[in-house]
Amino acid sequence: MTALEVRHLHKRYGRHVAVDDVSFTVAEGEIFGIIGPNGAGKTTTVESIAGLRTPDSGSVSVLGFDPVKDRAEVRERLGVQPQESGFPDAIKVAEALELYSSFYRNPADWRELIELLGLTDTWNTRYKALSGGQKQRLSIALALVGGPRIAILDELTTGLDPQARRDTWCLMERVRDRGVTILLVTHFMDEAERLSDRIAVIDGGRVAAVDTPAGLIARSSAVRQVRFRVSQPLDRSVLTGLPDVSRVEIAEGRWLVTGRGQLLSSVAGALARARVVAEDLRVDQLNLDDAFVALTGRAPESPEPSEGRGD
Numbered sequence: 001m002t003a004l005e006v007r008h009l010h011k012r013y014g015r016h017v018a019v020d021d022v023s024f025t026v027a028e029g030e031i032f033g034i035i036g037p038n039g040a041g042k043t044t045t046v047e048s049i050a051g052l053r054t055p056d057s058g059s060v061s062v063l064g065f066d067p068v069k070d071r072a073e074v075r076e077r078l079g080v081q082p083q084e085s086g087f088p089d090a091i092k093v094a095e096a097l098e099l100y101s102s103f104y105r106n107p108a109d110w111r112e113l114i115e116l117l118g119l120t121d122t123w124n125t126r127y128k129a130l131s132g133g134q135k136q137r138l139s140i141a142l143a144l145v146g147g148p149r150i151a152i153l154d155e156l157t158t159g160l161d162p163q164a165r166r167d168t169w170c171l172m173e174r175v176r177d178r179g180v181t182i183l184l185v186t187h188f189m190d191e192a193e194r195l196s197d198r199i200a201v202i203d204g205g206r207v208a209a210v211d212t213p214a215g216l217i218a219r220s221s222a223v224r225q226v227r228f229r230v231s232q233p234l235d236r237s238v239l240t241g242l243p244d245v246s247r248v249e250i251a252e253g254r255w256l257v258t259g260r261g262q263l264l265s266s267v268a269g270a271l272a273r274a275r276v277v278a279e280d281l282r283v284d285q286l287n288l289d290d291a292f293v294a295l296t297g298r299a300p301e302s303p304e305p306s307e308g309r310g311d
């Protein structure tokens, strides 16, 4: 079942094209990541999905509903995090959840959400007294309080310390396990790689690629490197003759083999045939950062986690 369908979305602000041509679909139950450089059109895309912006052309379907024409239907099914600036400092956690749940026809049980999000101890705490991590978890709870089938979560862990980030990731997996489809906009490549079933890379208002994290990495992994020591003397030609190998360097007993395709299995096979054991074998691991650079030609932004504990 398709949860979201975006078709040829186009949106300009004056003469500036923010989203040129964006299309993707998200299946129910997926965590779908959106990554891209600053100004790529990510926020405009998700705000169009949420009905907060009206596209100039193209279409958006949220479980079959149009976010602009069927605003009320979409509001009941799609959860978004409220703007932080919209909170009165004096509101307490439980009051905020109770208030927001009153806006929906079939809200989730906010007491259960408090527990799920690890906010039980703070139910009577005022907003201004919450830590960064607690505020972030409250905003996730508020995105879920309407009992949505889809949640849009934007910059989920910006400003959180490493432990709070990991806790939030586990939480996202629990939310997904409850059947909620998640659209995740993030600047953090590790977060996108860890959480997303599939990722859209948006660049210059267009979709540069949609794939699983492993699929995106594989696209950029044209070049690979394998490092090792050998258990006994080996003739360099054993490796230079392999079709996947482009370069063999040997320095201070360490071999560095560069190549493409199935480099590791080619090298391992050749060593086995020569009855040589590779010691300290290391394959240089590519990650989503490499894929991002390969697809957009730019290094991913890395928002700094906060100095203090976020939690």
Ligand code: ATP
Residues within 6 Å of the ligand: 013, 016, 017, 018, 019, 036, 037, 038, 039, 040, 041, 042, 043, 044, 045
């Ligand atoms: P970031 O990662 O920096 O948040 P983004 O990928 O979310 O960027 P958008 O916020 O969608 O990108 O912006 C896309 C382009 O449209 C940018 O060049 C931005 O400056 C411009 N833009 C966004 N909102 C407006 C607006 N209300 N009026 C004019 N231009 C806008």
